[in-house]
Amino acid sequence: MNIEKLYEMQEALDRHIEEQHGLQSENLIDRKVLALLVELGELANETRCFKFWSLKPASGHKVILEEFVDGIHFILSLGIETGFRESGFADVSLPSCKLSDQFLVVYSAIDEFRKNRDQQAYSRLFREYMGVAQMLGFSEDDVVKAYIEKNEVNYERQRSGY
Numbered sequence: 001m002n003i004e005k006l007y008e009m010q011e012a013l014d015r016h017i018e019e020q021h022g023l024q025s026e027n028l029i030d031r032k033v034l035a036l037l038v039e040l041g042e043l044a045n046e047t048r049c050f051k052f053w054s055l056k057p058a059s060g061h062k063v064i065l066e067e068f069v070d071g072i073h074f075i076l077s078l079g080i081e082t083g084f085r086e087s088g089f090a091d092v093s094l095p096s097c098k099l100s101d102q103f104l105v106v107y108s109a110i111d112e113f114r115k116n117r118d119q120q121a122y123s124r125l126f127r128e129y130m131g132v133a134q135m136l137g138f139s140e141d142d143v144v145k146a147y148i149e150k151n152e153v154n155y156e157r158q159r160s161g162y
C-alpha cells in the first residue's frame, strides 16, 4: 500500500461526503483547515503530553492512533483540494524536541499552509505531522492500516445518517 493509494481512497470518500451533503460547488478548504486544527487538539488531548498538572496517563495506543488518522484524512483531503501531494513518509526523521513542542510546530505548519498554499508548505505540514507519528511510535504500516479502517468507518457513518 503506498501513499498514492491513500490519496485515491481519500478522494473517493470526499466525493461521497460532498454528494451526500450537496456540497459539490462549495469551497471547503477553510473548514477542512479548521477540522485539522481541531483533530490535532483532540490528538494532543489523548496523549495528555501538555498536562503538566495531572498524573493521569495517556489514552491507549489504539485510541491515539485512531485520533492520529483523523488528521491524516484532512491532510490528504487538503492536498487533493489544493492540488499538492506528498510522495511518501518513509524518510521522516524523529523530531528532537518534546512532543508538546512538536504539536506547536504542526499548528504553525497548518497556519503557514493556510497562508501560503504552496507545495513546500504542504510537504512541511505532512512531514511535521508524520514527525508526531514517529514520536508516538507509529510505523508507516500502523498509520496505513488505521487509515483504511477509519476510511471504512467514515463511509459507514455516512450510510447510517451520521
Ligand SMILES: O=c1ccn([C@H]2C[C@H](O)[C@@H](COP(=O)(O)OP(=O)(O)OP(=O)(O)O)O2)c(=O)[nH]1
Residues within 6 Å of the ligand: 013, 014, 017, 069, 070, 071, 073, 074, 077, 150, 154
Ligand atoms: O470531507 C471530509 C470530511 C470528513 N472526513 C473524515 C475525516 C475524519 O476521519 C472524520 C471526521 O472526524 P471524526 O470521526 O472525529 O468526526 P466527528 O464528527 O468529529 O466525530 P465525533 O462526533 O465522534 O467526535 O471524517 C473526510 O475524510 N473528508
